[in-house]
Amino acid sequence: MTLIVHHLQVSQSDRLVWLCEELGIDYTLKLHQRDPLFSPQSIKDLNKLGQAPVIQDGNLTLAESAACVEYIIHKHGNGRLALPPSHQNYADYLYWFHWSNGGLQPKISQLLALRSTGANPENHYMVRLNTQLDKFLTFLDERLGSNKWLAGDEFSAADCMTVFSLTTMRTFQPFDLSKYSNILSYLRRVSERDGYKRARAKGDPNLPLMIDGPAPRQFVDVLRAEGKL
Numbered sequence: 243m244t245l246i247v248h249h250l251q252v253s254q255s256d257r258l259v260w261l262c263e264e265l266g267i268d269y270t271l272k273l274h275q276r277d278p279l280f281s282p283q284s285i286k287d288l289n290k291l292g293q294a295p296v297i298q299d300g301n302l303t304l305a306e307s308a309a310c311v312e313y314i315i316h317k318h319g320n321g322r323l324a325l326p327p328s329h330q331n332y333a334d335y336l337y338w339f340h341w342s343n344g345g346l347q348p349k350i351s352q353l354l355a356l357r358s359t360g361a362n363p364e365n366h367y368m369v370r371l372n373t374q375l376d377k378f379l380t381f382l383d384e385r386l387g388s389n390k391w392l393a394g395d396e397f398s399a400a401d402c403m404t405v406f407s408l409t410t411m412r413t414f415q416p417f418d419l420s421k422y423s424n425i426l427s428y429l430r431r432v433s434e435r436d437g438y439k440r441a442r443a444k445g446d447p448n449l450p451l452m453i454d455g456p457a458p459r460q461f462v463d464v465l466r467a468e469g470k471l
């Protein structure tokens with residue numbers, strides 16, 4: 243029975259496609275398109291919360307990026323790309339593995355939600371959230387100034403968890419990365435990895451890489467231009 247990865251295009255399930263390509267495991271990739279902005283029925287049929295990613299493995303259906311990443315690594319990847327407790331950078335690995343979904347993503351999502359209400363950039367909460375986002379990105383930039391990968395010298399699943407928030411997520415909530423030079427160098431390193439290239443080609447062949455500073459073109463604008471919104 244092959245592992246099935248359900249990837250909602252232009253979404254955080256790109257983490258799983260990248261992980262599987264880095265691990266070089268046997269898996270079946272099923273692509274789902276947004277309808278037009280949110281999940282299509284095919285994802286809702288798999289996950290009552292209607293969110294991607296979702297994986298299937300025999301009788302198991304599992305959602306949540308971090309849970310899926312850990313499952314794939316330990317059930318199909320012989321533990322590769324996870325640093326073991328015996329590794330000197332184990333705590334760093336754990337911290338950065340959880341940092342994106344636990345810290346950065348909520349900040350970006352709060353900004354997205356507030357902007358959707360029509361709040362302007364001078365809005366008190368908007369200013370506060372943008373200041374907090376800058377704090378998070380400066381912190382990440384410092385980490386990457388002295389470490390090639392998030393957990394240290396070794397590329398790991400912590401990187402697979404985090405890059406989505408710095409790339410694809412910016413098509414939903416625009417933010418500029420120009421002043422974070424270490425983050426930009428890191429994203430360039432990521433984009434040069436064969437596993438990342440394969441994942442992009444298979445999962446989101448039409449999506450720009452989004453590794454440059456200025457905020458990428460917004461997904462809603464693409465939909466509007468195509469007459470889908």
Ligand SMILES: N[C@@H](CCC(=O)N[C@@H](CS)C(=O)NCC(=O)O)C(=O)O
Pocket residue numbers: 250252253254255279280281292293294295305306307308343
């Ligand atoms: N905490 C969840 C969040 C999942 C999530 O928000 N997925 C988004 C994709 S970026 C989604 O499915 N959006 C479509 C929708 O909600 O209809 C995870 O890490 O998997």
